[in-house]
Amino acid sequence: MGDIDVHFYLSILRRRLPYILLCVTASTVLALIFAVFQPRTYQSSAKILVEAPQIPVNLVRSTVQTSSMGQLQIIQQQVTTRDNLVKLAAKLDIYAGEKEQPPVEYLVKNMRSRIIFEETELSGGDGASVFTIGFEAKSPLLAAQVANELATSILSGNQKQRTDRAGNTLEFFDDEVKRLDGDLARVEAELLKFKNENRETLPESLGFRRTQQSALQERLISLEREQSDLRTRRSLLVETYMVTGKYPTGEPLTAEQQMLLDLNKALSDQLTVFSETSPNIVALRARIAALRGKVVPKKQEGGDTKAPSGLDFQLSDVDRRIEAIEQERAQITGKIEELTQSIRATPATDIRLNALERTLANTQTQYNTAIAKRAEASLGQQMEARSDGGRFSLLEEATQPQQPLRSKRRLIVIGGILAGLGLSLAVIALLEILNKTIRRPAELVQMLQAQPLAVIPFINTPYETRTPPLKRKLNSVTRIFSHR
Template identity: 25%
Template sequence: MEEEVKGLDDYLNIIVRRKYLVIIPAIILIIASAVVAYLLPATYKSEGLILIESQEIPADLIKSTVTSYADQRIEVIKQRIMTTSKVMAMVNKYNLYPDLRQKSPASEIVALFRDSIGVEMVEANVTDPQSGRGKRATIAFRVSFMDKSPQLAQVVANDLVTEFLNENVRTRTDRASETKDFLQEEGDKFQRKVQALEKQIADFKDEYSDSLPELLEYNLSMVTSLQKELADNQNQSMVLQDQIMTMSLELGNLPPYLEKNTSVVNGQKATTSEQQLAQAQSEYNSLSAKYSPQHPDVIQLKRQIESLQTELGIEPSEVARLTTELQQAEDELQQAKQKYSDEHPDVKSLMVRVKMLNEQLSEAEGQAKSSTSSVVKSDDKGQINPIYLQIKSKIDSSEREIVRLRDRQKDVKDKLTSFENRIYKTHQVKRAYDDLTRDHENNLAKYKELRAKQLEAELGQNLESENKGESFSLIEPPLVPTKAEKPNREKILIMGVGASIAAGVGLAFLVEILFGGARGYKEISRIIGRAPLVVVPIITTQKDLIKRRRLRNRIIFIALILLALMVVAFHFWVMNLEVLWFKVLNKISLL
């Protein structure tokens, strides 16, 4: 059996045969479309155009702290303005949706208000100054509001535009202020870290003041100097010991006293100068016991003794030598104090040397006086031999010098040990000291970097507060609309007519498919494969009509009950029907 294929004539026959199913729904729907198109309330739209102006001052000079794209920032501002609290404040302020507010929750009113707001970006082709390539950029945007009242649409739109302008200024200012405050807080943290590290370094230097890495060269030089001084002292001690042995031998060959009215020097009679020297030394000792070293007579005798000693080739006394060394040491101490503080090692060393020379000078002067007073002039022995006295004095001076050198060697050894310990500790503390200084340098560099960024942030904040950065400018304020924005009644009517006809034709074909059967001579011939002998039409009795009418009424009744139950359930469990009606109207008005 061949598959049944219907042609255009068959479809036209269906439409003609089911003409009432096509015409009646089409007429009903066309009337409903016309009623909806002309009874829908007019909605007016008021909008304002806001221009996005770039930063007045070049970004190379002052960088703004707000770096987001304009469309992102606009969307953020929109979300802040569209919060439930602000939306409800506007709804209450302008008394929007008075009937709906009494029956619907706030969330549905807020959703309806948000649907009435429009934010549309205005883009243009621009050239990127950095890459030189063309791109699409947002240069402005439109803010609109739709309402049944043109006056309310204009007032609310104007309020929304003002909110966008104010919120942009507030957002940029707050962002700049937050950036500056954050950088300042971070800078203060690093400042405290730097100060703490500086205190640690200062405490570390106080604890290891003599073993710091920067003193390593000085400590090494002091070790070298002390080692050299120790060797020199040892050599000098050996030389003095040799001199003492030699002078002791010479002293053993000399008589300590001269015969009466004579003086002997090395077994020879003394000259007049030698007698004068002995007499001058005796008088000098007597005057020194009575007067101070600054007395004119003492000074004159001292000069006379020095002159006679020079004439006889005798070296100056120990007192004179120590006096000269003391004067030199005091001069060196004054020069050192002009360069360094009293705590400097050189100054301390010179102060110790001056003190030591003062003690040695006092001791030498006392011994000189006692030596002279101890020599008793005897009528039997005669006058003291000056050469013997001179050699004896040299031996005593050398022995004292050896004692001094030994004491000095002990001090030098102690200092040498101290400086060697400093050098040993320097290698131990260097690692900890380097860690502290490295942390200090890193934190100081970060602190300086944050302070520089903070300065930039402060300039950016001033840029925003003085409205020199990127800003929004209102170039077209919202006006009271004179023409309804929607609905488009002609469009709704045309679409309604087309949909009505399509619905009627569709209903006819649906019924044909469900309750079709074989109709007409051609269909019967096509089904049985041959022409029928007789075609008898369907004979409908009154009983069949009553039965068909009852069935139709039952179906319509059940459908109405089900529809009512669905509407009630939707109203209570899904969405309020009034809100649904407003949304449907908005969607229809978009057409």
């Protein structure tokens, strides 16, 4: 055993054996007395069947996602709360046999220790299981009453919890649908207001505005062409009158008049290409001047006094048309400018419009989802109202037990014996610590701090060998009193 002196410790146990016997005997007697007066207890249990959902999940999904066993554990915690246990004890008068009502803390702790919860899984793989709830009491009737009351509380609590959750889910989606309906109406109003305020720059009319812009530009070119023709006609009228002395009335012109008219047209065409100093222009003007000198006298001799009034009438008609064309050109130019500005502003409008439409689409999607979820929540509420989402049913009521629970007296007696052994060992250890007598060579070496040459052990006399230690002590005490 190494450095452990087994014989020394065994000698201590032999020497202190009376203390051991005394402590073990006392604790055992106390344990026996306590075990004898220990009251009998009875246990009664009720069984609850936890069934799987009655309707397949792929057809109708319950809005209560907590499993049946999970809900059962929640209800178990709720049943064993402080307030519920106090109410249960008062309702069934559990502590009626007590001399005085126990404190609340002791009552709650005692009630929790007497309630039994057990779970048993059923074979078959359908998720069904049996939950056993029991209670220990001094009376068989009280044990059965408390167990049945606990089972009733669990059944009603489960039904209330599932229906409340389903109702809260439906209420939540009702509120969500109302909120999204308001958001949807607000976004639609904003979109309508934006379209009304920016109807001239909306992207859906961009193609029409571009087509309209092209048509107006073509119309503007046509008016410019017509205006040019009118101005040419007016010049021709004036030139013809100046050349012939007459405005065009349909009468045939002389050869000189026709040639002069042709030369003026050629000059007008040449001026669009050449400058005034060009030899061609100079030559044409010289010919026109020479020919006009021949024609003008004839014009003066045979001139029509009514010609100026007829010419003025035609010129005024041409001028009115040119003025109308100018006004129409101004209107068309303004309209084209407006169309150009609206086309330039269309991209910005398109960006803002897309943002509003995205918001509307997202809100509409959320609204449709909320509507679908509300329909599911409504089905889930109906299913929970019919207890088809996960049913709890009372499989077996608690009855009065005929036999008490197995007594714990043996355990109490064994505990008393072990306690006596422990107490005796503690007493022996304390006595040995207080005893400073040198009993071993090792203790002598430790005290002297030196190794002795030899150690002579204690040698008992024949009397000491025959007589027990306790008797020797009694004889010594007797001799002391006799000498006195």
